[in-house]
Amino acid sequence: MAATEPTIDRDSFGRVIAVESLKGGVGKTTITANIGGYLALSGARVLLVDLDPQGNLEDDLGYADDERNDQGESLAKALMFGGKVDGIKNVRENLDVWTGGSALHNVTAVLSSKMGSDAKTAKLALAKILAPVVDDYDFIFLDCPPGDGVLQLAALAAARWVLVPTRTGAKDIKGVAKVAERIDQVLDVNRAIDLLGVVLFAVGTASERKDGTVVMKNAERDARADLDAMFGVGEEGGIGREIVFTQSIRHSEAVASQSGRAGLLVHELDERAKQEAKAGIAWWKIRSGELKNKQLTSATAGSVADDLQTIAQEINDRLLEAESRMLARNRQTEETPVDEPAEVEPAGVEPTPVAEVAAPPAPAPSQPKTPRRSAAASVEEDEAGYLALERKETRLREGQIGELTAHARRLNKAKTGPAPRITENTLIRVAIDLLLSRVDELQGTTEADLRRSVGL
Numbered sequence: 186m187a188a189t190e191p192t193i194d195r196d197s198f199g200r201v202i203a204v205e206s207l208k209g210g211v212g213k214t215t216i217t218a219n220i221g222g223y224l225a226l227s228g229a230r231v232l233l234v235d236l237d238p239q240g241n242l243e244d245d246l247g248y249a250d251d252e253r254n255d256q257g258e259s260l261a262k263a264l265m266f267g268g269k270v271d272g273i274k275n276v277r278e279n280l281d282v283w284t285g286g287s288a289l290h291n292v293t294a295v296l297s298s299k300m301g302s303d304a305k306t307a308k309l310a311l312a313k314i315l316a317p318v319v320d321d322y323d324f325i326f327l328d329c330p331p332g333d334g335v336l337q338l339a340a341l342a343a344a345r346w347v348l349v350p351t352r353t354g355a356k357d358i359k360g361v362a363k364v365a366e367r368i369d370q371v372l373d374v375n376r377a378i379d380l381l382g383v384v385l386f387a388v389g390t391a392s393e394r395k396d397g398t399v400v401m402k403n404a405e406r407d408a409r410a411d412l413d414a415m416f417g418v419g420e421e422g423g424i425g426r427e428i429v430f431t432q433s434i435r436h437s438e439a440v441a442s443q444s445g446r447a448g449l450l451v452h453e454l455d456e457r458a459k460q461e462a463k464a465g466i467a468w469w470k471i472r473s474g475e476l477k478n479k480q481l482t483s484a485t486a487g488s489v490a491d492d493l494q495t496i497a498q499e500i501n502d503r504l505l506e507a508e509s510r511m512l513a514r515n516r517q518t519e520e521t522p523v524d525e526p527a528e529v530e531p532a533g534v535e536p537t538p539v540a541e542v543a544a545p546p547a548p549a550p551s552q553p554k555t556p557r558r559s560a561a562a563s564v565e566e567d568e569a570g571y572l573a574l575e576r577k578e579t580r581l582r583e584g585q586i587g588e589l590t591a592h593a594r595r596l597n598k599a600k601t602g603p604a605p606r607i608t609e610n611t612l613i614r615v616a617i618d619l620l621l622s623r624v625d626e627l628q629g630t631t632e633a634d635l636r637r638s639v640g641l
């Protein structure tokens with residue numbers, strides 16, 4: 186007998202965000218901990234779910250030795266058998282965690298075998314246990330393990346939004362397209378999922394010169410251009426909004442390692458640096474042995490903290506914008522007379538003025554919980570906003586797309602003023618118009634004939 190798929194009321198899932206990438210070491214955990222930390226500091230109620238058997242979130246938040254840290258035991262049990270998760274409450278003010286760790290290895294085995302017999306129920310394992318608590322939080326971040334396993338599918342099946350961090354290398358950028366493919370695999374159980382955006386992680390700020398070019402800065406610029414082209418930003422049939430976050434996270438190994446060792450979020454590390462400065466602790470005193478066993482906190486902590494804070498603000502802004510759009514559409518749907526066909530709109534919740542992201546250390550007062558959206562458009566009937574993105578799988582000859590990319594880049598580099606970006610698709614449109622302008626010359630019955638007739 187086929188098992189019944191759990192029914193998930195999606196109306197309250199509007200701020201469940203999966204931080205997902207197929208690649209490892211791209212900043213998923215750093216972003217989950219620090220962005221969650223900022224939003225909590227601003228007065229929003231935040232839950233972080235560590236779905237990674239590595240359990241790395243404990244390092245960023247410093248609860249590794251907390252007796253309530255069960256290495257994912259409670260979360261694993263709930264994912265396999267249902268029930269309530271015993272997480273750590275108030276790991277910081279307003280910030281709760283469902284801890285991850287080695288116990289989650291068992292979940293992968295159990296859910297993978299379930300995928301064969303009852304894939305929908307397996308995918309919905311996390312959504313089902315989140316459902317009773319989603320109303321308790323303003324934001325829920327899901328820290329995914331790297332790779333393409335069943336835990337990532339469970340996260341995507343629970344999420345309203347997907348946040349994809351990436352480094353700037355060409356291979357990293359290609360990996361982002363793979364996340365979009367993974368989203369397709371949960372559309373059977375989650376039609377409301379959409380991309381919140383892509384965050385560039387560990388971006389070099391130095392302008393290293395090589396052959397007369399500024400290598401580091403070019404890396405970020407090229408990554409942005411490639412991602413915009415991937416999602417058709419600014420193009421007809423594209424995603425219709427910005428995808429890459431304006432702010433990127435700068436590279437700093439010193440900050441990363443000090444934050445992990447101390448179990449402090451980056452803004453807390455920055456606070457420590459300020460205290461040290463106040464106390465007159467300087468590097469020369471440590472070097473000279475005047476202050477023994479001291480390590481000076483990196484002065485870059487302040488800049489990295491600023492990057493993370495700006496991204497937290499951008500996330501909040503994007504959510505508010507999407508929610509206002511949906512609210513306006515829902516109102517329009519409600520006002521549409523029944524005999525007129527109503528446009529089916531993506532799922533959403535009412536916008537809430539949650540969390541103007543405050544600069545530490547002065548947290549903003551707690552904000553009201555996101556109210557439920559109008560029941561006018563049920564999530565189950567809605568199309569995923571993500572599907573609005575037209576797929577451009579034109580069958581081009583091998584090597585053609587590479588040539589087009591190179592020419593698009595060359596033309597963009599030659600630009601002297603602000604103008605819409607030239608992409609591969611821009612060139613394809615020009616090529617088609619060129620052909621249409623000479624269509625009368627086309628003769629023949631094979632591709633070779635057609636080419637010859639126009640002099641190719």
Ligand SMILES: Nc1ncnc2c1ncn2[C@@H]1O[C@H](COP(=O)(O)OP(=O)(O)OP(=O)(O)O)[C@@H](O)[C@H]1O
Nearest residue numbers: 209210211212213214215331387435436437438441
């Ligand atoms: N601003 C930064 N610059 C350079 N490295 C950083 C920065 N912030 C964090 N790191 C380090 O980069 C590494 C990867 O970060 P993180 O653990 O957040 O990535 P992840 O995507 O969660 O990795 P995984 O896929 O293994 O879970 C970690 O060692 C982290 O300490």
Ligand SMILES: [Mg+2]
Nearest residue numbers: 213214237241
């Ligand atoms: Mg991680």
